[in-house]
Amino acid sequence: MSVTDHSHTIIQLSDVSFAYGDEMVLEHVTIPVHRGDYLAIVGPNGGGKSTLLRVLLGLETPRSGSVSLFGQDIKKFKGWKKIGYVSQLATHIDVNFPMTVQEVVLMGRFPRLGLLQLPGKKDHEAVENALKEVGMWEYRDRRIGDLSGGQKQRVFIARCLAGEPEVIILDEPTVGVDVKTQKQFYALLQKLNTTMNLTLILVTHELDVVDHEATEIAYINKTLVYHGVPKNFVHTEYFARLSGKEDVHV
Amino acid sequence: MFDFLQYAFMVRALEVGTIIALISPLIGMFLVLRRYSLIADTLSHISLAGVAIGLLFGVNPLFTAIGAAVCSSVVIERLRLSKRVYGESALSIFLSGSLAVAIILISLAHGFSVDLFNYLFGSIVTVKQSDVYAILGIGVIVFAVVLLIYKELTYITFDEEAAQVGGIPTRFINTLVIALAALTVALAIPIVGILLISALIVIPVVTALQFKEGFLRTIVYAECFSLFSVIAGIIVSYYFDLPAGGAIVVLALVFFVLSLISKK
Numbered sequence: 001m002s003v004t005d006h007s008h009t010i011i012q013l014s015d016v017s018f019a020y021g022d023e024m025v026l027e028h029v030t031i032p033v034h035r036g037d038y039l040a041i042v043g044p045n046g047g048g049k050s051t052l053l054r055v056l057l058g059l060e061t062p063r064s065g066s067v068s069l070f071g072q073d074i075k076k077f078k079g080w081k082k083i084g085y086v087s088q089l090a091t092h093i094d095v096n097f098p099m100t101v102q103e104v105v106l107m108g109r110f111p112r113l114g115l116l117q118l119p120g121k122k123d124h125e126a127v128e129n130a131l132k133e134v135g136m137w138e139y140r141d142r143r144i145g146d147l148s149g150g151q152k153q154r155v156f157i158a159r160c161l162a163g164e165p166e167v168i169i170l171d172e173p174t175v176g177v178d179v180k181t182q183k184q185f186y187a188l189l190q191k192l193n194t195t196m197n198l199t200l201i202l203v204t205h206e207l208d209v210v211d212h213e214a215t216e217i218a219y220i221n222k223t224l225v226y227h228g229v230p231k232n233f234v235h236t237e238y239f240a241r242l243s244g245k246e247d248v249h250v
Numbered sequence: 251m252f253d254f255l256q257y258a259f260m261v262r263a264l265e266v267g268t269i270i271a272l273i274s275p276l277i278g279m280f281l282v283l284r285r286y287s288l289i290a291d292t293l294s295h296i297s298l299a300g301v302a303i304g305l306l307f308g309v310n311p312l313f314t315a316i317g318a319a320v321c322s323s324v325v326i327e328r329l330r331l332s333k334r335v336y337g338e339s340a341l342s343i344f345l346s347g348s349l350a351v352a353i354i355l356i357s358l359a360h361g362f363s364v365d366l367f368n369y370l371f372g373s374i375v376t377v378k379q380s381d382v383y384a385i386l387g388i389g390v391i392v393f394a395v396v397l398l399i400y401k402e403l404t405y406i407t408f409d410e411e412a413a414q415v416g417g418i419p420t421r422f423i424n425t426l427v428i429a430l431a432a433l434t435v436a437l438a439i440p441i442v443g444i445l446l447i448s449a450l451i452v453i454p455v456v457t458a459l460q461f462k463e464g465f466l467r468t469i470v471y472a473e474c475f476s477l478f479s480v481i482a483g484i485i486v487s488y489y490f491d492l493p494a495g496g497a498i499v500v501l502a503l504v505f506f507v508l509s510l511i512s513k514k
Contacts, residue, residue, distance in 0.1 A: 057415050085415040087409065087411050089412070098468040099408060107409075110405050113401065
């Protein structure tokens with residue numbers, strides 16, 4: 001089991017509101033993330049889940065409220081190497097992009113290197129360890145575009161791991177991936193959470209994750225509707241909506 | 251066999267050609283993979299306006315082309331980032347706008363006859379000794395800057411958002427690479443010509459991509475195709491009295507077609 005340290009909040013969204021033009025997408029969202037958490041962000045389409053991630057990553061600036069990362073305001077935050085990010089890119093990557101698996105994973109080390117610094121032995125070792133951790137070392141010389149969706153996702157996780165982050169943030173990582181591969185992928189995430197005590201935050205539609213693997217659930221529909229442990233969430237009307245037991249599109 | 255080397259203009263053309271051949275695909279790799287190849291065409295048309303200004307006022311056209319291309323590249327990138335204009339629209343506006351300015355300037359000067367023709371299609375006799383020093387100096391700077399930001403540029407090209415989250419200054423590097431592209435285009439004009447420079451930036455890269463290798467190897471392949479096309483193109487243009495730009499680009503196209511056939 002992962003060890004969630006409730007005394008140690010590493011990410012704090014406080015009263016965050018965000019709008020695209022005049023359209024409010026997030027309103028007064030407050031979520032603390034503790035070290036060791038496995039937080040699944042769920043909610044209906046257009047409810048603001050991915051926007052919340054983008055605000056948290058500094059890719060969008062909130063209209064009001066604040067985001068703090070590792071105790072520092074996001075505007076002053078410099079420790080980005082502590083955060084790994086897996087975007088939705090992996091599921092629709094250009095198949096002709098000329099990059100090997102090893103080259104992709106090595107990029108995870110770049111935030112740790114200075115401007116003139118070239119990757120050295122330590123960086124290549126980190127790449128090897130990360131690829132072995134996700135079971136993709138044998139594929140190191142293959143082109144990223146030649147891999148299956150699930151394999152690409154593993155490579156993207158390896159890219160994060162190579163950077164030795166404390167938190168990994170994933171935006172709908174298994175869109176377009178078959179159910180069996182999804183299960184293997186989430187088993188890998190759980191292993192990272194429990195054995196390496198990595199904090200995980202992901203936007204997902206997969207109810208198995210909500211039900212069995214995450215330690216915290218945040219249900220977002222413009223506002224934070226629910227935030228708590230999965231065992232309570234599965235008995236709420238929101239879980240019923242997500243699982244299609246109520247007639248609400250997810 | 252190498253009798254052409256006894257002529258100073260051929261030595262100058264080969265020196266400059268080698269520099270252009272090395273930097274064009276290096277920049278081209280990042281433009282092609284980011285679906286931004288069209289900017290090379292736009293910058294070359296902007297350079298035409300720069301060349302026309304130079305010829306009209308009796309200033310070295312290489313420097314006026316560099317000035318026009320670099321300044322415009324920064325404005326194009328700002329316009330694109332502001333999201334007030336689509337990226338492609340910004341390119342289209344600058345492409346046709348600069349061509350309009352160039353045509354007016356050429357008309358005011360009642361045409362520039364041979365000089366302008368050489369700048370449009372490239373010529374091995376256009377390169378002056380002062381151009382060699384300028385192109386060598388600026389070319390080395392372009393090459394060195396790309397090497398300095400190679401890691402960051404690669405990351406941004408592959409996954410811009412992840413690079414941004416990783417703390418890489420994506421805005422600054424994006425603007426820098428467009429400015430470097432502008433410099434490359436302007437430097438290549440004397441040899442390859444305004445109308446053909448974008449081909450040298452794009453074709454060797456697209457040819458190398460057919461071999462389905464990793465990033466670094468693809469760059470090396472593109473550099474080889476580019477070098478061979480430029481050097482052979484200059485020699486062919488000397489022996490057959492052809493415009494250098496045309497000979498270079500036709501050779502690059504031959505490699506591209508061969509790569510398509512061999513990798514079918």
